[in-house]
Amino acid sequence: MVAVATSRALSTGIQVGVTRAEALGAAQLVVARRLDDIDRAVSRFRADSDVTRINNAGGEPMRVSDLCMRAVRVALEVAAATDGIVDPTVGTSMEALGYDRDFAEIGTPGARSLIPAAGWRCVDVDVATETVRVPPGVHLDLGASAKALVADDAAAETAAAVACGVLVNIGGDMAIAGPPPTGGWEVRVTDDHAAPADSPGQTIRIEHGGLATSSTTVRRWRRGDRDVHHIVDPRTGEPAAVQWRTVSVTAPSCVEANAATTAAIVLGLDAPAWLSQRGLPARLVDAGGAVLHLNGWPAHGEES
């Protein structure tokens, strides 16, 4: 019997699902440990995290944990695979937009000059010395890909530990491991991961791999005299233009799904062709609420 627990970490909602109800407590413990590990490795808002030490190293190589090294390498792979549309050096751009502290503490920052991302190719990773280096003034933000990475890792580890099917959902981006429930995991896809079950959207079933959703409708704040959101176009340093307000994608892993949803928001009108070239099932909701299903994403069951 399926059981699901809901909690909060990394400034977002967490869900852990298992196909054997009595395994839920043990599964939650495994996932909580992984969440704590990734926070210590990549948080921009913790003085003791590896990423904060890299960002503040003044251009010097910084020795980091294995998990941080892995998160940086995954972020660089995502950047390469998306031709830099999803770029880990947007940290500086985010800070210029005012997102330089935990989201709950942002307030209303004044307008500052926008800063395009320096570009992922300026990040030096030395596996032999376990160091990462960025040029002075360049700051990493591994947020999205690191959460997806920990979803993939935590789902696989938990499924092995509790010997049943597991779903790990971190702020709407989820990974599935082990045998799914009969018919698959039932998931509501909508604009906001914290929305109630009857919010406009679609209910689908998914059996394996990853599912991610990116949206410009959440994590918004006021900057000077305009509203901004958290999905930044690295080429300009500006929040991406809202052609699609919400994009959901399924892929073999949560990391791949998350990379694709973020890229799709940034690509705007070019997103459908980009997703179709990669054969990724996707659901795109435009700024007016019209829905586009691509590459085998089921069209049935849309509710407004």
Add this chain to the structure above:
Amino acid sequence: MRRATPTTQAQRARDEGLTRVRRVTWLAGLGAAAFTALASLVAATTTPGHTQASSSPPAAVSAGGTLPNPTQQPSDAGLAPGSQPNAGSGPVIVSGGS
């Protein structure tokens, strides 16, 4: 004055024979080249076409294989439509922006 001996007569006959053979060989080669050129011209004009550089897809951009390569077939995540959500039946798993 030296007289032609039977040996020198035989040598002369042999040399003349070899000259005839060389001439025939040269003419045969010339004929073959002309035939090949003619055959190529006929082939080119009766069955026109073009050169293909490669029939394989372009190299993938991905360095780390993080995303499926362009032109890949749809990935199968076991997707299917679900049922209507029931707000009163416990936690619903939600994928949305965060």
